[in-house]
Amino acid sequence: MTEITFLGGAREVGRMGILVNSGRERFLLDYGVNVENMDVPLQPKMPIDALLLSHAHLDHSGNIPSLYKLGWNGSVYATPTTFELCSLLLRDSLKVQERKGLTPKYLMHDLAKMERMKKNTVFRKTVNFKSANVEFYDAGHVPGSASILLETNGKRILYTGDIKFINTELMKAADTNLGDIDVVICESTYSYKNHPNRKELADSLKEKIQHTIYNNGIAILPCFAIGRTQEMLSIVSDLGFPVFMDGMGIEATRRVLLHPESVRNHKKLRKAFKRARKIRRGTQRKNVIANPCIVITTSGMLNGGPVGFYIKKLHERENCTLTLSGFQIPGTVGRHLLDTGRYVNEGLDVKPKMKVEFMDLSAHCGRDGIINFLKKVNPEKTFLVHGERVEEFARELKGMGFDAYAPRNGEKLRV
Numbered sequence: 001m002t003e004i005t006f007l008g009g010a011r012e013v014g015r016m017g018i019l020v021n022s023g024r025e026r027f028l029l030d031y032g033v034n035v036e037n038m039d040v041p042l043q044p045k046m047p048i049d050a051l052l053l054s055h056a057h058l059d060h061s062g063n064i065p066s067l068y069k070l071g072w073n074g075s076v077y078a079t080p081t082t083f084e085l086c087s088l089l090l091r092d093s094l095k096v097q098e099r100k101g102l103t104p105k106y107l108m109h110d111l112a113k114m115e116r117m118k119k120n121t122v123f124r125k126t127v128n129f130k131s132a133n134v135e136f137y138d139a140g141h142v143p144g145s146a147s148i149l150l151e152t153n154g155k156r157i158l159y160t161g162d163i164k165f166i167n168t169e170l171m172k173a174a175d176t177n178l179g180d181i182d183v184v185i186c187e188s189t190y191s192y193k194n195h196p197n198r199k200e201l202a203d204s205l206k207e208k209i210q211h212t213i214y215n216n217g218i219a220i221l222p223c224f225a226i227g228r229t230q231e232m233l234s235i236v237s238d239l240g241f242p243v244f245m246d247g248m249g250i251e252a253t254r255r256v257l258l259h260p261e262s263v264r265n266h267k268k269l270r271k272a273f274k275r276a277r278k279i280r281r282g283t284q285r286k287n288v289i290a291n292p293c294i295v296i297t298t299s300g301m302l303n304g305g306p307v308g309f310y311i312k313k314l315h316e317r318e319n320c321t322l323t324l325s326g327f328q329i330p331g332t333v334g335r336h337l338l339d340t341g342r343y344v345n346e347g348l349d350v351k352p353k354m355k356v357e358f359m360d361l362s363a364h365c366g367r368d369g370i371i372n373f374l375k376k377v378n379p380e381k382t383f384l385v386h387g388e389r390v391e392e393f394a395r396e397l398k399g400m401g402f403d404a405y406a407p408r409n410g411e412k413l414r415v
């Protein structure tokens, strides 16, 4: 009998944490934070034998160093790209916690310990534990991202992590040749909708940017440092206009390029990155906005990062555009702007004259993607996590013949 305990990320998006107990060993799948309020998952019962990390995003990785603070000594398994990006995000998160005057969840030496305890995994290569075999599969979500298959007590348990089933400009579609799966723990961020056609979105983005530049405007693209920055850079490089990069996306792109296998077309990305002008100092920013150009900058939800400077300087200019392109968590500046039309941040409360748009370039699968995936792997049981409408989705899946359930945080289930 295997026991699965949902520590966080159940019936919510953020702070993922799932404990799988084979009876002889305990595996922790992801251990993140809610990036908005810094809530963490429930604490797992120690000892933990290994932590299996799906990808670098903080809602999956953000609380791992705190386990070392508690005295944990074990190893974290992830792809090399995930470790590379995770170090960047965790260091930044620590700085942000300190800047906000919060008691940090971990200290620098906890993070350093995590980095010492890393074990690199390779897609489709089995890692053998005493009571389980574990394999990582390409999840197509962001560079380095993986789904994790755990085979124990005669059951094949798959945790999808965050997953994307179609090719994008940046990523190859998830590897779904997994054979039959007994238990799927499935992300459900967009269980209630399908995303628009990706290629058409990229084309319309290019058209809009062209329009902005021809009107002597500046196109601001707030992007998450990981994944979206690299995707945008690749897309807009086709246009041949001047591109500036600002914020953590620069270092993230440099790190992604150290692992060419983690993206679909690394040559194109490398060329685009070489050509883009990188803003290293705040004083360079005023020169950036002197002429029409494209600016790719953090943060993706407008809560911090250099994007605030550009909005402050450009919000009154009708010929400029601000295009949000990722999931905007409720409570963020970006979400507020989309919902109310007002930009409220850093002492500013304005209704921007610059054009504000949202483009659904999601790094997550849509509803049909999930359903088709479930049909393909044909699970006995499906647990839905990482979503806000999971209970409704579980009911709908039941209607389609799946044994689906949306567990609660703290709930322990046997499979």
Ligand SMILES: [Zn+2]
Binding pocket: 055, 057, 141, 162
């Ligand atoms: Zn993610």
Ligand SMILES: [Zn+2]
Binding pocket: 014, 057, 059, 060, 162, 386
């Ligand atoms: Zn996530």
